[in-house]
Amino acid sequence: MNQEPIFQAYRGRFAPSPTGPLHFGSLVAAVGSYLEARSRHGEWLVRIENLDPSREIPGASKEILSTLEILGMEWDGEVVYQSRRNEAYQAALILLKNKNLIYPCVCSRKEIADSSITGIDGPIYPRTCHRGLPDTERLQALRVRTDNNPIEIKDVLRGLVRQRLESDIGDFVLRRADGIFAYQLAVVVDDAEQGVTHVVRGEDLLNSTPRQVYLQQLLGYPTPVYMHLPVVVNTLGEKLSKQTHAAPIVTADPVSQLIMAIRFLGRKPPAELAEGDVASFWKWATKNWKPEMIP
Secondary structure: OOOOOOOOOOEEEEOOOOOOOOEHHHHHHHHHHHHHHHHOOOEEEEEEOOOOOOOOOOOHHHHHHHHHHHOOOOOOOOOEEHHHOHHHHHHHHHHHHHOOOEEEEOOOHHHHHHOOOEEEOEEOOOOOOOOOOOOOOOOOEEEEOOOOOOEEEEEOOOEEEEEOHHHHOOOOEEEOOOOOEOHHHHHHHHHHHOOOOEEEEEHHHHHHHHHHHHHHHHHOOOOOEEEEEOOOEOOOOOEOOOOOOOOEOOOOOHHHHHHHHHHHOOOOOOHHHHHOOHHHHHHHHHHOOOHHHOO
């Protein structure tokens, strides 16, 4: 089992996707990661995860950063945009290729779904292309070879998480057939290059964490400490997102939004805090932050 690594200083991050404005679910993740960093006198970075231009809403990145500023969330260093980091992701792919750890794949999603079993995160790729491809002009994705050695993570809130990637997930894509790099590769490269020591994010990403730890091991990167926060859902039990028509944050009243977020994370701020300003909120919240109270 992975032991918690020893870091000299805390460095966390918030990494929204610019598919629309910040909603309450993303605010909870931002507040949790911000308070973990600031309560430990650490750094808090912001990264815009815009790998896929077809999903990016024009102006959303600027709007997200403006909202964070209105909410009084001050980030350290420059904002990193994944769309500008293809060279770093390609370098990681070359390293894996030189170790014979990736291979091309021409299977469509339908072909995989028709010929595979279902794992914990969808169809498990049946390794159709594992032994090589015939001459073909079809666009090729790149997959990483997995094995069945257990990957274990001790999440701060969720406890022990264990997966055997070969049987639970299968060989997963690192670069899509259209040339776009996969989230699993990009997030691992970015966290390593930015020196991220602690990752605080939504529980919906918990199942993908063993894949990221596996890539960290293959690439020789350190594994951060992980904390996965409870996910905000709507009245139908669906995760708040653009797809479920989540309402944007009301920036005209930032303190009330922040108070709702910290209540969701298990803290009960005094009533008079609602009458104060953003700076007063963060002063109280940082002093009274207790992750063990998160429901």
